[in-house]
Amino acid sequence: MRLVSPLLKHAVYPALHRSGCLDRITPTGGCSVVNYHGVIPANYSSDDIFLDGNLVRPDIFRQQLQFLKSHYHIVHPDHFRAWVEQDKPEHDKREQGKQLPPRSVLITCDDGLVNTLTDMLPILQSEGVPCLFLVTAASCSDNPGMLWYEELYQLMRAKPLGPDQQLPPDETEPSPSSPSFQAQWWSTVRKASRLDAKTRTAWMNKVRDHCGNTRALRSEKRWRLLNIAELKQLAGAGMSIGAHTLTHPVLSLCSEEEARREIQESKINMEHALGTPVWAFAYPFGNPSTMGDRELRLAREAGYACAFLNVEQWGSDRSNPFTIPRTHVTSDTTLPEFAAHLSGLHARLQRAVGA
Numbered sequence: 081m082r083l084v085s086p087l088l089k090h091a092v093y094p095a096l097h098r099s100g101c102l103d104r105i106t107p108t109g110g111c112s113v114v115n116y117h118g119v120i121p122a123n124y125s126s127d128d129i130f131l132d133g134n135l136v137r138p139d140i141f142r143q144q145l146q147f148l149k150s151h152y153h154i155v156h157p158d159h160f161r162a163w164v165e166q167d168k169p170e171h172d173k174r175e176q177g178k179q180l181p182p183r184s185v186l187i188t189c190d191d192g193l194v195n196t197l198t199d200m201l202p203i204l205q206s207e208g209v210p211c212l213f214l215v216t217a218a219s220c221s222d223n224p225g226m227l228w229y230e231e232l233y234q235l236m237r238a239k240p241l242g243p244d245q246q247l248p249p250d251e252t253e254p255s256p257s258s259p260s261f262q263a264q265w266w267s268t269v270r271k272a273s274r275l276d277a278k279t280r281t282a283w284m285n286k287v288r289d290h291c292g293n294t295r296a297l298r299s300e301k302r303w304r305l306l307n308i309a310e311l312k313q314l315a316g317a318g319m320s321i322g323a324h325t326l327t328h329p330v331l332s333l334c335s336e337e338e339a340r341r342e343i344q345e346s347k348i349n350m351e352h353a354l355g356t357p358v359w360a361f362a363y364p365f366g367n368p369s370t371m372g373d374r375e376l377r378l379a380r381e382a383g384y385a386c387a388f389l390n391v392e393q394w395g396s397d398r399s400n401p402f403t404i405p406r407t408h409v410t411s412d413t414t415l416p417e418f419a420a421h422l423s424g425l426h427a428r429l430q431r432a433v434g435a
């Protein structure tokens with residue numbers, strides 16, 4: 081949802097939204113999927129929109145849910161699963177042929193930040209809306225900490241990395257041409273994703289020693305991941321849980337062995353911790369620069385029923401259950417923009433201009 085021209089965002093989509101035109105479009109693909117990353121917790125004030133822009137305000141989240149309730153058919157994750165699995169030969173015959181109503185939408189939320197339990201769940205419950213939460217296997221532990229790449233952002237912002245923390249340059253990836261702070265950080269995230277998980281953890285400890293410990297962050301609800309007790313509370317409240325790797329690396333930069341482990345063991349660990357099948361997977365970052373055909377194959381081989389992207393388009397095969405597009409909602413997403421993306425109009429316009 082980032083590449084929206086100001087003309088579309090501020091003129092075209094509001095006009096189409098007001099006129100009701102967007103309500104008359106039936107999205108193709110059978111079911112729209114919307115993706116969140118949590119809500120801004122109460123009493124949290126942002127001083128850097130770069131990462132916080134992935135969360136939405138609670139009042140905006142409620143407004144979007146109410147829009148979906150009145151303009152779409154919100155599907156339960158279990159029904160979505162039955163729908164994607166209907167062509168599997170071994171699937172229960174009673175479920176075969178199951179169709180979703182027109183203008184169906186599934187609500188998902190990635191990463192498993194603790195605010196999904198404290199601030200997002202109460203809104204979902206009061207609106208009577210189910211959600212599929214795709215979380216990392218860090219949430220199967222008692223002390224999950226933060227997402228490492230978000231912590232790295234905070235650490236690098238507190239103090240630039242020194243020579244001892246720099247990772248070796250990678251010839252296959254040119255250094256960022258305009259090294260803004262965000263570009264330097266992302267380049268470091270990509271290099272660190274090439275490390276196996278154990279080596280990356282050791283390297284993060286060195287970075288913490290150098291930059292200062294940011295674990296005592298201003299807002300635990302903003303940054304910390306759900307622990308296992310909290311994840312069980314979310315599941316116990318009727319929400320569905322899927323997997324999002326073990327450690328959230330850029331999968332395409334991992335060795336095949338590491339990528340397989342990230343995808344497969346997160347499923348196994350979560351099934352063990354929750355005692356229920358984990359059938360859905362979301363690729364970390366979920367865009368063409370962070371994953372490719374190898375990751376689709378590994379997700380299929382791991383036994384998931386489907387896997388979600390974090391973009392609205394992927395190739396030409398729109399029926400592949402391992403490349404399910406999603407509308408990524410950010411803090412600056414307006415309601416008309418939300419409606420235009422969900423209707424499929426935005427993706428169609430992008431395809432038309434070859435974007």
Ligand SMILES: [Zn+2]
Nearest residue numbers: 190191364365
């Ligand atoms: Zn994620």
